[in-house]
Amino acid sequence: MTKTWSIQEFKANVSEAVRNVHDEPQVITKHGKPVAALIPIEQLASVGTKPKPTVLELLRGNYTFTPPEGENWDDDWLERAELTLRPAPFEDEL
Numbered sequence: 001m002t003k004t005w006s007i008q009e010f011k012a013n014v015s016e017a018v019r020n021v022h023d024e025p026q027v028i029t030k031h032g033k034p035v036a037a038l039i040p041i042e043q044l045a046s047v048g049t050k051p052k053p054t055v056l057e058l059l060r061g062n063y064t065f066t067p068p069e070g071e072n073w074d075d076d077w078l079e080r081a082e083l084t085l086r087p088a089p090f091e092d093e094l
Helices: 007-012 014-020 041-047 055-060
Strands: 003-006 026-030 033-038
Touching: 003 007, 003 014, 007 014, 007 026
Parallel strands: 003 026
Antiparallel strands: 026 033
16 A cells, blocks of 8 residues: 655655655655655665765776666777866966
């Protein structure tokens, strides 16, 4: 079973929705159409979302890029990527 709230109802009853989230998913609607869902944090991993890397992770190189579903990238895809790097202009160069 799923509990459905309009946005206004959800805003007025956030605490109740959070308390009940382990019993059933809480669906939030806007103009009668579902727009969001409140689920237990344990179920988040099963949704299939992968958090985006932080800038620090990218700079350290400890983040593994994976191609979007249905795409197959070669190992050297980054080397073949067309990247144009240029220095940022400083005030005295403007």
